[in-house]
Amino acid sequence: MHLRTASAPDWQTSPWPYFILALGWSWLFWLPVVFTGMDISVTPGIVLFIIGIFGPAVSGILLTYLTGDQQERREYWSRLISFTRIRPRWYAIIILIAPVCSVLAILTGFVIKGNIPSVDTAVSYVTHPLTIIPFAMVTMIYGPLPEELGWRGYALDRLQRKWNALAASLVLGVIWAVWHMPIFFMRSSLLSEVLPLWSTQFWVSMGPGMLAIAVVMTWIYNNTQRSTLAAILFHFMMNFTLEFLRLPGDFKIYQFVWLTIIAILVTLVYGPATLTGKVRTLHR
Numbered sequence: 001m002h003l004r005t006a007s008a009p010d011w012q013t014s015p016w017p018y019f020i021l022a023l024g025w026s027w028l029f030w031l032p033v034v035f036t037g038m039d040i041s042v043t044p045g046i047v048l049f050i051i052g053i054f055g056p057a058v059s060g061i062l063l064t065y066l067t068g069d070q071q072e073r074r075e076y077w078s079r080l081i082s083f084t085r086i087r088p089r090w091y092a093i094i095i096l097i098a099p100v101c102s103v104l105a106i107l108t109g110f111v112i113k114g115n116i117p118s119v120d121t122a123v124s125y126v127t128h129p130l131t132i133i134p135f136a137m138v139t140m141i142y143g144p145l146p147e148e149l150g151w152r153g154y155a156l157d158r159l160q161r162k163w164n165a166l167a168a169s170l171v172l173g174v175i176w177a178v179w180h181m182p183i184f185f186m187r188s189s190l191l192s193e194v195l196p197l198w199s200t201q202f203w204v205s206m207g208p209g210m211l212a213i214a215v216v217m218t219w220i221y222n223n224t225q226r227s228t229l230a231a232i233l234f235h236f237m238m239n240f241t242l243e244f245l246r247l248p249g250d251f252k253i254y255q256f257v258w259l260t261i262i263a264i265l266v267t268l269v270y271g272p273a274t275l276t277g278k279v280r281t282l283h284r
Contacts, residue, residue, distance in 0.1 A: 012067040015158035018059055019175055022150055026055030030182040041188035049186065053142060056150025056179075064154060076153065080232075085225040094220060094234045097262065098241035105247060105254035113250070121246040136236075139243060142190075144235035151176060152221050152231035164280060165218050166272035173214030177206045194242060194252075201252045209256035212263035213238060219266045219275040 029052035032038075038045030064076045079085065086094070110116055125132050151172060159168035183189050184197045195202045217231055224230040247255060266275060273280040 060150035060154030173211040215263040
């Protein structure tokens with residue numbers, strides 16, 4: 001992990017200015033939407049919603065240029081666009097985890113309930129394949145790209161300077177969940193449709209589920225030479241799979257249960273210090 005010299009001011013190495021700026025930016029645009037009851041499927045609600053989504057990205061880029069030297073700025077963009085940082089087996093892991101958790105969730109539901117859930121949303125996309133492309137593009141823009149330019153692209157390294165990989169993941173997971181909260185109170189929010197507010201699915205996904213995702217993403221990030229691209233692709237696969245299948249009720253809970261099991265296994269096998277199986281070291 002890249003560290004600045006010990007003489008760097010605390011505000012340049014601390015993750016907290018980033019979190020304040022990221023949440024402040026997003027909530028500045030989102031809270032008016034919540035309190036006025038704007039519909040985010042139409043203007044001006046959708047405009048404010050989209051601007052708010054870019055809070056993590058704007059904050060990460062801005063602070064990288066304010067606190068980093070030329071090398072750090074180049075590396076920031078290299079971690080975003082370099083495909084070679086990710087070895088083939090990690091591409092497979094990134095692509096397969098979400099679908100595997102979904103298949104396991106369906107099998108779990110079948111064993112417990114004795115039935116298979118309908119996947120009408122997936123069938124609709126498959127029968128109209130041209131709709132998958134705009135769906136994938138919207139899925140990428142409404143989360144993975146703007147979020148990971150900040151959460152993993154900027155904040156995670158700074159958290160791992162203070163804590164081990166597991167603790168850093170859990171801290172980031174909590175803040176990440178808090179950042180999402182206003183979305184659940186917005187009219188026409190897709191997130192609130194997929195995870196109804198205060199439902200069991202909501203508590204599981206925004207609690208242990210979000211923490212599990214954060215741990216798995218740190219595992220992937222640390223094992224792909226701190227690739228922001230890897231984080232974006234995994235985030236995309238999680239969102240794409242969840243929204244593509246739209247598994248109902250308990251089946252969605254089973255998805256997050258299996259993801260939590262994977263996060264626990266990853267921690268046990270690779271170790272909480274770095275989630276790479278290596279001893280924690282500090283690099284410049």
